[in-house]
Amino acid sequence: AQSVTQLDSHVSVSEGTPVLLRCNYSSSYSPSLFWYVQHPNKGLQLLLKYTSAATLVKGINGFEAEFKKSETSFHLTKPSAHMSDAAEYFCVAMDTGRRALTFGSGTRLQVQP
Amino acid sequence: GAGVSQSPSNKVTEKGKDVELRCDPISGHTALYWYRQSLGQGLEFLIYFQGNSAPDKSGLPSDRFSAERTGGSVSTLTIQRTQQEDSAVYLCASSLDGGGGTYNEQFFGPGTRLTVL
Numbered sequence: 446a447q448s449v450t451q452l453d454s455h456v457s458v459s460e461g462t463p464v465l466l467r468c469n470y471s472s473s474y475s476p477s478l479f480w481y482v483q484h485p486n487k488g489l490q491l492l493l494k495y496t497s498a499a500t501l502v503k504g505i506n507g508f509e510a511e512f513k514k515s516e517t518s519f520h521l522t523k524p525s526a527h528m529s530d531a532a533e534y535f536c537v538a539m540d541t542g543r544r545a546l547t548f549g550s551g552t553r554l555q556v557q558p
Numbered sequence: 559g560a561g562v563s564q565s566p567s568n569k570v571t572e573k574g575k576d577v578e579l580r581c582d583p584i585s586g587h588t589a590l591y592w593y594r595q596s597l598g599q600g601l602e603f604l605i606y607f608q609g610n611s612a613p614d615k616s617g618l619p620s621d622r623f624s625a626e627r628t629g630g631s632v633s634t635l636t637i638q639r640t641q642q643e644d645s646a647v648y649l650c651a652s653s654l655d656g657g658g659g660t661y662n663e664q665f666f667g668p669g670t671r672l673t674v675l
Binding site (some may be wrong): 481486487488489490491494535544545546547548549550551 | 561562589591593600601602603606608614616617649651653663664666667668669
């Protein structure tokens with residue numbers, strides 16, 4: 446069975462500084478991995494996905510993530526935070542046999558002016 | 559429609575009552591998923607429909623929970639004899655195709671917030 450661990454429940458950064466949201470996965474095979482974002486009172490939106498093509502994945506709004514099999518990690522980064530990035534971020538894995546998504550516990554990103 | 563819609567947006571019920579939550583997927587999407595988001599358990603998979611195949615019910619927490627999908631489109635999640643621990647946001651998602659080797663993005667609805675008093 447897959448599991449996803451988000452290492453930080455809260456991350457606070459200043460506007461214009463880099464963002465790093467950490468995620469580790471546990472799987473017996475190469476999973477499909479995703480990052481979703483949830484803004485307050487809004488639905489979940491896909492930021493980016495990794496499906497065994499390039500290990501560095503670029504997503505929307507300047508976010509990217511790197512799949513590192515040796516570290517079983519899929520950390521989300523952005524060079525420069527914007528106030529509008531404040532939201533909850535979920536690292537997600539997919540069981541290709543089932544198609545159901547397994548969510549991490551979420552990381553709340555705060556962006557200070 | 560433009561996206562996945564869910565109704566009602568909020569539902570308050572008394573313990574022991576039955577509730578029905580509705581999901582309208584994006585037109586043409588053959589796969590439909592229900593998830594639950596609660597403070598204690600985070601986001602959990604409940605059930606998955608793909609075309610005419612038998613649904614994957616492996617995430618349903620108890621036999622009080624059931625779901626159906628009529629005509630391959632609209633889905634209803636029913637919770638019988640609601641308990642306080644059922645309080646959560648129930649999310650529906652749909653995708654173009656739930657099978658095969660290619661992942662198709664799951665598009666999420668805004669959710670139904672269920673409060674059981």
